[in-house]
Amino acid sequence: MALVMTATQRVELTVVALDSRGNPAPLEALAWNSSDPGILEVVPSADGLAAVARAVGAAGFAQVVLTADARIGDGDVPITGLLDVQILPAEATVIQLVAGAPTEQ
Secondary structure, three states: OOOOEEEEOOOEEEEOOOOOOOEEEEEEEEEEEOOOOOEEEEOOOOOOOOEEEEEOOEEEEEEEEEEEEOOOOOOOOEEEEEEEEEEEOOOOOOOOOOOOOOOOO
C-alpha cells in the first residue's frame, strides 16, 4: 500500500532494520534515493538514519529507495528497502476561465 501525499506535502522517514528474529539490527553505508526525482525528492539526515521526502510538483507515483550494507565490518551484504509514494494534486488555489473562439449565432 502506497503512502499518499499531496503535491504540497512532505514526510519524515526513519529506518527500522530488523534481523530474521525481529531484533533491531545495525546497517552501514545507507543511501537514500527517489525513483523519480521529478515527482519526489529525498533528502537524508546527516547520519543517514532518517530522511525527508517531499513532493516537488508533478502528481504521480515514485518510490523511496534505501540501500544499505547489512554486514558490519568486512564484506558487503546489500539490502534494499522500498516505500511506494503516490502524489496527488493539492487543493485548488486558482480558477482560470478559458474562452473558446467566438462564433456567429
